[in-house]
Amino acid sequence: MTGPVAWFRSRPLRSRLALLTAFAVAVAVAAVSAACWFVTRVQLEAELDSSLRSTRLDTNGVQSLLALCRQGATPPPLAGSYTVQVILAGGSVCTSGEAAIPAGTGELAVARGQLDDVLRTVKDDDGREMRVYTYPQDGPVGIAVSVARPLSEIDNSMSTLRWVLLLVSGIGVVGAGAAGLWVARTGLEPVNRLTDAVEHVAATEDLTVRIPVEGEDEIARLSRSFNAMTAALASSRDRQAQLIADAGHELRTPLTSLRTNVELLARSEETGRAIPPDDRRALMASVKAQMTELAALIGDLQELARPDAVQPDHPLEVVPLHAILRTALDRARLRGPELTFDTDLAPWYVRAETPALERALVNVLDNAVKFSPPRGTVEVTLMRGELTVRDHGPGIAPDELPHVFDRFWRSPSARSLPGSGLGLSIVARTVQQAGGTVSLEPAEGGGTVARLRLPGAPTPPPEL
The missing domain is CATH 3.30.565.10 (Histidine kinase-like ATPase, C-terminal domain)
Known part of the structure; x- marks a missing residue:
């Protein structure tokens, strides 16, 4: 086996623990960073939308913009990054800003009194993404005002936040890996003294051998656990041997019945003597039932082979x-x-x-x-x-x-x-x-x- 998995398995246990610790912290930090990034963006977009909704152009301002557009003059841009457009019901647009924003059906519907307002994201004539809020002008129906701000304001803030999160996350992951390596080295040092005894049991494959237990510390607890494990393995091995010897008897009857049905179907194909449709359906149903029975039986045998198989695999x-x-x-x-x-x-x-x-x-x-x-x-x-x-x-x-x-x-x-x-x-x-x-x-x-x-x-x- 080659690849990252094989490389990981070839590392010492303390290195794997350190890597796993760093990976777990990386996942947690990534999740928190993603949540922070997402919540911040949603909040900034909400604040931008709220700012657009609260920005209103009075009647005099609207009339001034329309007057300049009728004279063929270019209205001066407003203070800040706002772009304002006056949209007439007939489709005419008067823009005060760096670039015009295409008026869609929603904006025209507001101008004609068919909608109360519209809030959407569009691209202006310069290709910038703009957040646009359109509302009807007070007074006679037929005029709507669009107030827009570029989404680059949010994108710039989010870009800065992204780099901050990456930096903090990187420091956290590296620190977690170093801490995990130190903890692994300290915690696994006593285990080295137990390795020789365990390797002896592994080499002889004699599950009746028990490790002498002295003291009440963690190594003693580990030794007792190992002794209990070898005893359980010996008992399990005996049960497995008995299971292998007895399972054939339990499986023989359904397998024989299944083989008989399959041979009947095969003989029909070989001789060309067709089985009546009802009998063929009955045979196929019997084969399916026997296969289901075999699968269930094998599952039961496997479950009974485990020491404490008392809980069902699926909810009752x-x-x-x-x-x-x-x-x-x-x-x-x-x-x-x-x-x-x-x-x-x-x-x-x-x-x-x-x-x-x-x-x-x-x-x-x-x-x-x-x-x-x-x-x-x-x-x-x-x-x-x-x-x-x-x-x-x-x-x-x-x-x-x-x-x-x-x-x-x-x-x-x-x-x-x-x-x-x-x-x-x-x-x-x-x-x-x-x-x-x-x-x-x-x-x-x-x-x-x-x-x-x-x-x-x-x-x-x-x-x-």
């Missing part, structure tokens, strides 16, 4: 639990076509993340489908925020119930079945994020009951 929203449950039931029926689903769903709205909630419901239903006997019945009830899913399978041993929501845990009797042991842990995480509870318990007469309780209401809140 109010969603209809009963509608999401129906969608999950449709997917469960595809995986257990020989099963009967006995459902009783009452409306219930909860605050949750829709994709995660649907994934959790699918996991609960898949668990019931997986352990149901052939041609069995799965009973699904949603009533007053309590969802129960009962199967009529072999059930769960009492000593296994405390472990059913542990990550990667699988019952010894179910290890021959597909799955990675992530499904119920995903359910528990999602339900906890929604503020609810989940439990598995033996059902009367055999089987298992999954019970989810989610806070909510039978009707959506008014903001929906």
